[in-house]
Amino acid sequence: MAAPDLQNTFEAALAARANAHAPYSHFKVGAALLLQNGTVVSGCNVENSSYGGTICAERTAICRAVAQFGTFAPKALVLVTEPAATPCGLCLQVISEFCPPELPIYMSTPSGLGKAIALKELLPHPFGPDKLK
Numbered sequence: 550m551a552a553p554d555l556q557n558t559f560e561a562a563l564a565a566r567a568n569a570h571a572p573y574s575h576f577k578v579g580a581a582l583l584l585q586n587g588t589v590v591s592g593c594n595v596e597n598s599s600y601g602g603t604i605c606a607e608r609t610a611i612c613r614a615v616a617q618f619g620t621f622a623p624k625a626l627v628l629v630t631e632p633a634a635t636p637c638g639l640c641l642q643v644i645s646e647f648c649p650p651e652l653p654i655y656m657s658t659p660s661g662l663g664k665a666i667a668l669k670e671l672l673p674h675p676f677g678p679d680k681l682k
């Protein structure tokens with residue numbers, strides 16, 4: 550698959566990052582999910598003074614997509630952090646619930662789009678619904 554045009558998606562992740570609520574870690578994260586139909590769904594991290602209540606940017610974006618569309622077809626995920634970072638293990642598991650193993654995840658900084666790594670490379674052995682049968 551050719552690399553999708555991700556300029557809008559990158560800008561959505563950057564804009565979401567500006568809204569991050571990160572007064573404790575000061576580590577702001579923006580995420581934007583590009584869907585196959587061109588729709589972009591963004592999210593940011595939302596921290597809580599009870600630290601365990603914190604929600605990562607990737608999960609915010611995924612939950613938004615579920616709430617808005619129910620089912621959806623993801624094409625790419627763009628993250629914006631400084632420095633560039635891979636998603637945490639918990640987010641990878643949640644991403645794997647809704648996205649194909651080939652999903653490219655672009656680890657970016659505010660300076661521009663970064664390199665992509667496929668979800669299946671970051672989480673080669675996700676827990677899956679087959680285990681619940």
Ligand code: THU
Binds near residue numbers: 596607
């Ligand atoms: N964070 C994310 O938003 N996504 C990740 O994949 C890793 C971590 C957030 C959670 C917390 O607000 C801050 O980054 C530091 O861990």
